[in-house]
Amino acid sequence: xxxxxxxxxxxxxxxxxxxxxxxxxxxxxxxxxxxxxxxxxxxxxxxxxxxxxxxxxxxxxxxxxxxxxxxxxxxxxxxxxxxxxxxxxxxxxxxxxxxxxxxxxxxxxxxxxxxxxxxxxxxxxxxxxxxxxxxxxxxxxxxxxxxxxxxxxxxxxxxxxxxxxxxxxxxxxxxxxxxxxxxxxxxxxxxxxxxxxxxxxxxxxxxxxxxxxxxxxxxxxxxxxxxxxxxxxxxxxxxxxxxxxxxxxxxxxxxxxxxxxxxxxxxxxxxxxxxxxxxxxxxxxxxxxxxxxxxxxxxxxxxxxxxxxxxxxxxxxxxxxxxxxxxxxxxxxxxxxxxxxxxxxxxxxxxxxxxxxxxxxxxxxxxxxxxxxxxxxxxxxxxxxxxxxxxxxxxxxxxx
Numbered sequence: 001x002x003x004x005x006x007x008x009x010x011x012x013x014x015x016x017x018x019x020x021x022x023x024x025x026x027x028x029x030x031x032x033x034x035x036x037x038x039x040x041x042x043x044x045x046x047x048x049x050x051x052x053x054x055x056x057x058x059x060x061x062x063x064x065x066x067x068x069x070x071x072x073x074x075x076x077x078x079x080x081x082x083x084x085x086x087x088x089x090x091x092x093x094x095x096x097x098x099x100x101x102x103x104x105x106x107x108x109x110x111x112x113x114x115x116x117x118x119x120x121x122x123x124x125x126x127x128x129x130x131x132x133x134x135x136x137x138x139x140x141x142x143x144x145x146x147x148x149x150x151x152x153x154x155x156x157x158x159x160x161x162x163x164x165x166x167x168x169x170x171x172x173x174x175x176x177x178x179x180x181x182x183x184x185x186x187x188x189x190x191x192x193x194x195x196x197x198x199x200x201x202x203x204x205x206x207x208x209x210x211x212x213x214x215x216x217x218x219x220x221x222x223x224x225x226x227x228x229x230x231x232x233x234x235x236x237x238x239x240x241x242x243x244x245x246x247x248x249x250x251x252x253x254x255x256x257x258x259x260x261x262x263x264x265x266x267x268x269x270x271x272x273x274x275x276x277x278x279x280x281x282x283x284x285x286x287x288x289x290x291x292x293x294x295x296x297x298x299x300x301x302x303x304x305x306x307x308x309x310x311x312x313x314x315x316x317x318x319x320x321x322x323x324x325x326x327x328x329x330x331x332x333x334x335x336x337x338x339x340x341x342x343x344x345x346x347x348x349x350x351x352x353x354x355x356x357x358x359x360x361x362x363x364x365x366x367x368x369x370x371x372x373x374x375x376x377x378x379x380x381x382x383x384x385x386x387x388x389x390x391x392x393x394x395x396x397x398x399x400x
Contacts, residue, residue: 057093060231060238063246069093070243070251073258090258097241097255101275104240104282112278113137120200120271123281124193137196140285140300144194147304152182152395154305178312180324180336183396185210185311187337188344191381195304196284198277205267208280209307211344214250214267221310223248228306230292233283233299240279316344320351330394338362338382345378 056067065071076082076090105112113134114121125141189195189210200206204213206222214222226234226244234244241253252266253259261269270276286299297305311317317340327333339353342362347369356365359382366379 058096058239060235060243062231062234065243068238068243069241069253070260073253074260077259094241094253094255094258097239097253100240101255101273101279104275104278112274112281114198114274114277118201120202120205121274121277122199122201123277124197124199136285140196141194143285143300144189144304147301148186148393148395151305151308152179152186154178154308177324179396180319180327180333181312181317182308183333183394184317184337184340185308186395187334188311188316188341189307191341195300195307196281198280200271200277205264206270209284209303210311212307212310215264220248220250221314223250225306225310226250228309229302230290230299232288232290232292233302236279236283240276242276314344316340316350318343318350320354324396327396328398333394333396335359335362341381342366342378 057069057072059068061068073090073093076086079086082090112123114123125137125144192210195209197209198207204215206214208214208222208225212221212225214220223244226237227248237244241255243251245251249263250266252261252269254261254269255273283299284303288299289296290299290302292302319336319340323336327336335358338359339350339362342348342353343350353362356362363379363382366382
């Protein structure tokens with residue numbers, strides 16, 4: 001039994017890391033019966049290789065996951081019966097995930113305050129949300145106000161190039177339009193609860209930030225957003241049993257059984273997982289630095305920029321060509337934000353919403369669609385934001 005275990009262990013190590021020949025030679029001598037098992041079992045060399053192999057199980061790779069827990073658990077799922085060693089290994093992996101998740105509940109001395117609602121939880125950083133009031137939430141909200149001063153001026157080419165490799169149309173690299181799109185993004189992000197917002201109560205199962213759903217229209221917006229993040233961020237998710245795949249889908253571990261859950265089944269399992277949802281919030285607010293594509297920024301900055309870049313390529317930002325040049329007043333820009341928000345819900349296109357009319361017409365239309373989900377909420381949003389840009393700084397320059 002122990003020989004089989006060592007064979008698996010060292011074959012694994014051989015294909016993934018460089019291990020000294022002496023260690024490997026002794027391992028295979030043991031398997032061949034030419035070494036004393038008890039003497040070798042407790043050696044520091046064995047512990048060294050085992051620790052290295054365990055680390056590889058939890059090391060994220062964007063492309064090759066042949067040595068990680070994702071592939072290991074997938075292989076186990078194909079077996080009718082597990083050996084005692086395989087079951088022990090699986091349980092140790094699940095225990096590692098639970099340890100990581102447990103550490104997220106109060107990393108700054110206080111837990112993330114979610115509000116239980118219907119099938120799940122809600123969290124956002126809006127000032128009017130009682131469940132979003134905490135020292136960390138307040139600090140993040142103030143940081144977002146400062147971040148807007150830099151993010152709105154991201155070079156247009158970066159918005160375009162930052163989306164490279166994602167199979168969605170890139171709208172523009174025109175600086176004027178990028179500034180216009182940022183204002184739409186800022187309005188929607190503010191209403192949805194800023195970049196660290198979480199919602200798990202509705203049919204979308206899990207929504208992060210300014211309304212980016214895990215499964216909406218099979219576009220895998222969440223996976224696309226995560227793919228724009230540095231490896232350090234993706235490693236944090238991977239270490240907690242959540243993998244972002246190369247095709248923008250996501251794989252989640254069932255923390256009780258060790259089975260791999262995909263898409264809807266996986267996100268449904270996270271609806272009330274307070275620890276994992278806390279991890280998402282904590283990462284979106286994290287001041288830890290990470291380097292990606294030659295740039296070093298805080299994770300919260302990476303996340304906010306990734307959300308903006310993704311939004312700039314979403315259908316809700318697809319306004320007619322040169323539309324922004326016709327805007328003369330902040331109220332017109334605010335109306336455009338309402339139109340984008342309605343389109344963001346997936347219930348109507350930008351073109352369709354623009355044809356409805358002004359604020360009151362948009363509100364009436366939203367109320368008339370009340371049997372459909374979300375539209376009454378959109379009507380309240382329209383009332384709330386009618387004078388939105390008369391009260392907040394505007395980063396969009398109107399034509400003279």
